[in-house]
Amino acid sequence: MSSRLIMAKTKQSLSLITLLPEDVIIDILGRIPRCDYPTLSLVSKHFRSLVASRELYARRSLLGCTEHCLYVVLYNNEIGEGQWYILRRKANSNRRLVFIPLLPVMPYGGSFVAVGSRIHVFGGFNSKDIALSIDCRSHTVQTLPSMLVAMSDTIANIIDGRICVVGNYEWKKMMLVFNTETQIWESELINLEIELGYIRSRSVVMADKIYTRDYDYSFVYDPKKSKWERDEMLNSKKWKYACVVDDVLYYHDWHENEIRAYDPKQKCWSVTVRYGGKLVLFFNKVEEKTYEIWCAEISLEGRQGLKIWGQIQWCDQ
Numbered sequence: 544m545s546s547r548l549i550m551a552k553t554k555q556s557l558s559l560i561t562l563l564p565e566d567v568i569i570d571i572l573g574r575i576p577r578c579d580y581p582t583l584s585l586v587s588k589h590f591r592s593l594v595a596s597r598e599l600y601a602r603r604s605l606l607g608c609t610e611h612c613l614y615v616v617l618y619n620n621e622i623g624e625g626q627w628y629i630l631r632r633k634a635n636s637n638r639r640l641v642f643i644p645l646l647p648v649m650p651y652g653g654s655f656v657a658v659g660s661r662i663h664v665f666g667g668f669n670s671k672d673i674a675l676s677i678d679c680r681s682h683t684v685q686t687l688p689s690m691l692v693a694m695s696d697t698i699a700n701i702i703d704g705r706i707c708v709v710g711n712y713e714w715k716k717m718m719l720v721f722n723t724e725t726q727i728w729e730s731e732l733i734n735l736e737i738e739l740g741y742i743r744s745r746s747v748v749m750a751d752k753i754y755t756r757d758y759d760y761s762f763v764y765d766p767k768k769s770k771w772e773r774d775e776m777l778n779s780k781k782w783k784y785a786c787v788v789d790d791v792l793y794y795h796d797w798h799e800n801e802i803r804a805y806d807p808k809q810k811c812w813s814v815t816v817r818y819g820g821k822l823v824l825f826f827n828k829v830e831e832k833t834y835e836i837w838c839a840e841i842s843l844e845g846r847q848g849l850k851i852w853g854q855i856q857w858c859d860q
Contacts, residue, residue, distance in 0.1 A: 561589065569593065573602040577610045578631050581645060581682040595681050600660070612679060613823055614662060615640060616649050617836075623668065625649040627677075630823075630838065638838060645682040654699040654743075656706055658723055665690065665708050665721075666697035674721070690719055691728050698746040700753055702766060707753065709735065709746070737762070737771050744783045749790045749807050756782065776810045786822075793822065802841075 560568060572583070572593060584591040593599055603609055617640075618625040626648055628640040650667025657663075664675040671693035676685040694710030694717065701707075706721040718733040739757050746755040753764040754777065761778035764771055777792075780803060785794035792805040802822070805812050822841045839858040 561587075565593075569596075569599050569602050570606075572599055573606050573608055577612060577680075578629065578641075580680055581643070584681040584683075591681060595678060595683075600680075614679065615825070616655070618649075618651055620651075623651040625651065640836070640838075643682055646677060647684060652696065652743075654697040654708065654710075656699040656701050658701060658706070663687070663699065663706060663721075663723075665699050665706075666694055666710060668695065671695055687721070687726065688728055691730075691732060692717070692719070694719070696741065696743050698743055698755070700746060700748040702748055702751050702753075705729075707766060709742075709753075709755075733769075735764070735771075745785070747785050747787045747792055749787055749792060754792065754807070774807070776812070777805055777807070780805070780812060 560571065563571075572580075575583070580594045584594045613630040615628045615630065616625040617628060627643040627646040629643055630638055631641045649664065650673065653667040653673070654665050655662055656665075660679050662677045662679060664677065665673070667673060672690040674687035674690055676687050677683075678685065690708065692712050694708070694712045697708055697710035699706055699708045701723070704723050706723060708719045708721065709716060711717075712732075716735045716737060716739050718735055720729040720731075720733070721727075722729060739755070739762070742755045742757050745757070746753065748754070751765075751767070753766065754774070755762055755764070756778065761774050761782075762771055763774050763777075780794075780796070782792065782794045782796075782803070782805070785792050787793070790807065792807075794803060795801075796803050803812055823838060825836065825838050837858065
């Protein structure tokens with residue numbers, strides 16, 4: 544079948560769909576995989592509006608079609624810029640990272656935080672006051688108000704709808720707060736009054752507190768009390784590139800090749816991962832002139848005590 548005939552049939556099908564009641568259209572779109580939504584948003588302004596609508600995602604929830612999508616930024620160190628990719632399943636059930644051409648390049652050194660169906664981006668080595676919001680439903684970008692001051696080596700965490708952006712300003716660790724409801728920066732520039740080294744890859748939020756570490760020590764910051772504390776048990780491991788699920792920290796200990804978890808309530812470490820959920824792990828493999836990126840999904844099962852048993856569901860290049 545020729546490409547012209549296929550395009551003609553596609554246009555005819557879409558024109559027929561638009562004649563249906565909007566509730567029926569939303570019901571149809573709700574059954575389509577989310578990874579196809581950016582393509583659908585290019586069909587027309589009406590489709591773009593539907594793809595970004597709350598009604599569509601409410602319908603997906605009722606239909607049991609809720610999906611979680613994994614976004615990745617891969618940086619080219621030679622030019623200092625990163626490009627967006629999304630993890631998708633291929634026809635043969637393997638997974639691969641697919642380039643997203645609709646999204647702009649990302650400055651090196653920026654910080655990212657997920658807020659619902661959006662990813663907020665703050666700062667970067669060449670654009671230290673930049674603030675963006677990426678709509679993952681339509682792969683469109685909204686420019687947010689610039690940060691009040693330009694900060695380097697930023698990290699971003701969200702607590703109760705407020706994004707705390709920490710970075711270097713005039714040789715001090717400072718914090719700005721962005722309100723996701725009002726979409727404005729709070730006027731106060733907060734001096735954290737602590738000497739911290741490099742923390743970009745070492746910061747998470749658990750129980751509304753910021754846990755971070757530099758090269759030597761681990762610290763806990765309570766934004767409500769503006770108070771710093773030391774956590775000696777957390778400091779016993781040189782954790783970095785961590786994630787948090789259900790207020791438990793997880794990271795890959797590459798020295799021991801183990802996945803470890805830290806529970807701040809129990810004040811203990813264990814060789815485990817997230818409770819009752821799944822973990823996606825990226826790792827690289829270098830062979831002569833090739834550099835391969837691999838990805839694995841691990842499902843978990845709780846056993847006796849604090850032990851969690853993991854099983855690899857898939858591992859693809």
